[in-house]
Amino acid sequence: MYRNRIVAGLDVHKDSVFLCIMRHDVAIIFEKTYGTLTTHLRQMREDMLRHGVTECAMESTAVYWIPVWNELCEHMSLRLANPHFIKQLPGRKSDTKDAQWIAECQLKNLIRESFVPNPVVQDMRKLNRRIFNLNEDMSYNKNKLDAAMQRCGFRLSNYVSDTGGRSYQNVVRAISRGETDAGKLVALVHGRTVNKHGRDTVMGAVTGNFSTIDITVIRQYLAMIDLINVQLDECQKMLTAMCEEHFAEQYRRLQTIPGVKERAATAIIAETGADMSLFAKATNLVGWCGLKPRNDESNRKIKSNRITHGNKYLRQILIEIAWVASRTRNCFFSNFSYVQVTVKKKRKMKIQVAIARKILVAVWHMLSNREDFIDIYLKRLEEQRLIQQRIEQLESTMTV
Structure with a gap:
C-alpha cells in the first residue's frame, strides 16, 4: 500500500x-x-x-x-x-x-484534506471577500459620519429609518458644500418624513453648529464613502463577469431561488466553486458552511446545540438570503417562517438559520442534478387549484 x-x-x-x-x-x-x-x-x-x-x-x-x-x-x-x-x-x-x-x-493516508478551489474560483473568492471587507468599511464610515453630525447638534438620523437614505444623504451633502440654512435643508427632506414628524421637529433636527473644521471632516467622510461605493461596483462587476464566463448555467440557475439575485448568486459560486462533487452529501456542505446544529450531549443532557464553525462568508450571505426569502410572498420559505414563528412561537433568528440551511441543501441538489429551483409551496397551490377546477367542471357536468 x-x-x-x-x-x-x-x-x-x-x-x-x-x-x-x-x-x-x-x-x-x-x-x-x-x-x-x-x-x-x-x-x-x-x-x-x-x-x-x-x-x-x-x-x-x-x-x-x-x-x-x-x-x-x-x-x-x-x-x-x-x-x-x-x-x-x-x-x-x-x-x-x-x-x-x-x-x-x-x-499512511490519515489526512483528510481541506477544500482548496481551483485558481479561477480562488480569484473569485478574493473579489467576494473584498466586497465583504468594503461593506464593513462602509458601515464603519457611515457610523463615523453620523457621529460627526451628532457632535454638531444634527439629529436627522433620529427621524429617518436609514442614514443611507436619500433624504439624509442629500442634507449631509448640502452641509458638506457649506449650506447650513435650516429652511433650505428641510426642503431636501422627503415630504413623508416631514409630515410624519412635523416641519418644526425636522427643522430643529437639521439645525446645528457647523464650523469650518466640521464641514471639512464631513466632506472627507463623504469622499471615503463615495470611494468605497466605486470599489464595490468595480469588484461586483468583475465577479459577475467571471461568473457569466465560467459558470453561466449555475449563475442563472441559482437566481431561481427566492431571495437570490446577482450579489447572492456570485457569492455562493465564489465560495463553493459550484462543484458539488467535492461534497458527498448535502449534509457535508452544510457542515462545511457551519450551519449544522452542534451535537453535544452528555448524561442525557444537551450542553449545546448551537451551529458549528465553518465558512463565515458563505454563512453570512445565506442568512441574508434567508431574511429576504422569508419576506417573499407565496413561496415555501415565507410560509415556513410564518408557521414556525407565528404559529409555533419559535425564535425568529433561529428560524432564519433553519431557512439558510434549507437553501444550502437546495443549492447542493440544484447544482448536483442540474435542476432549477422547484417551490413545493407553489407546486401544491397549483395542484390544489387544478383539483378545485376539476371538481367545478364535474359539478357543472352533473348539473347539466
Missing part, C-alpha cells in the same frame, strides 16, 4: 517552513528549515523534486500556506491538513516533529 512512496510534510509559519521528507518504510531521508521568501520556497521545491517527492501535506494557519501551495501545486499532489484532525500526543510538540508527524500521516 505504501510501497515506493516518497512524501513530504510541511509545517508552515509566517517566517519559516519546516520540511520533512519520508520514504515508504517510514524512514526520514531529508529535513530542513526554509524561509518564506519566494526564492526560499523555490529552493525548497527544487530540493523536494530532487528527492523524488510526489505527495505533500501541509499544516498552516491564516493565509501563510497559499504562497507555498502556489509554488508546489504544478509539480506534485498536495493536501492541506486541518490541525484539529492531526494533533499529536501531549509532550511531543515541536516544529520539526510536527513536520515529521504530518509526513507520516500523509504516508
Whole structure:
C-alpha cells in the first residue's frame, strides 16, 4: 500500500517552513528549515523534486500556506491538513516533529484534506471577500459620519429609518458644500418624513453648529464613502463577469431561488466553486458552511446545540438570503417562517438559520442534478387549484 512512496510534510509559519521528507518504510531521508521568501520556497521545491517527492501535506494557519501551495501545486499532489484532525500526543510538540508527524500521516493516508478551489474560483473568492471587507468599511464610515453630525447638534438620523437614505444623504451633502440654512435643508427632506414628524421637529433636527473644521471632516467622510461605493461596483462587476464566463448555467440557475439575485448568486459560486462533487452529501456542505446544529450531549443532557464553525462568508450571505426569502410572498420559505414563528412561537433568528440551511441543501441538489429551483409551496397551490377546477367542471357536468 505504501510501497515506493516518497512524501513530504510541511509545517508552515509566517517566517519559516519546516520540511520533512519520508520514504515508504517510514524512514526520514531529508529535513530542513526554509524561509518564506519566494526564492526560499523555490529552493525548497527544487530540493523536494530532487528527492523524488510526489505527495505533500501541509499544516498552516491564516493565509501563510497559499504562497507555498502556489509554488508546489504544478509539480506534485498536495493536501492541506486541518490541525484539529492531526494533533499529536501531549509532550511531543515541536516544529520539526510536527513536520515529521504530518509526513507520516500523509504516508499512511490519515489526512483528510481541506477544500482548496481551483485558481479561477480562488480569484473569485478574493473579489467576494473584498466586497465583504468594503461593506464593513462602509458601515464603519457611515457610523463615523453620523457621529460627526451628532457632535454638531444634527439629529436627522433620529427621524429617518436609514442614514443611507436619500433624504439624509442629500442634507449631509448640502452641509458638506457649506449650506447650513435650516429652511433650505428641510426642503431636501422627503415630504413623508416631514409630515410624519412635523416641519418644526425636522427643522430643529437639521439645525446645528457647523464650523469650518466640521464641514471639512464631513466632506472627507463623504469622499471615503463615495470611494468605497466605486470599489464595490468595480469588484461586483468583475465577479459577475467571471461568473457569466465560467459558470453561466449555475449563475442563472441559482437566481431561481427566492431571495437570490446577482450579489447572492456570485457569492455562493465564489465560495463553493459550484462543484458539488467535492461534497458527498448535502449534509457535508452544510457542515462545511457551519450551519449544522452542534451535537453535544452528555448524561442525557444537551450542553449545546448551537451551529458549528465553518465558512463565515458563505454563512453570512445565506442568512441574508434567508431574511429576504422569508419576506417573499407565496413561496415555501415565507410560509415556513410564518408557521414556525407565528404559529409555533419559535425564535425568529433561529428560524432564519433553519431557512439558510434549507437553501444550502437546495443549492447542493440544484447544482448536483442540474435542476432549477422547484417551490413545493407553489407546486401544491397549483395542484390544489387544478383539483378545485376539476371538481367545478364535474359539478357543472352533473348539473347539466
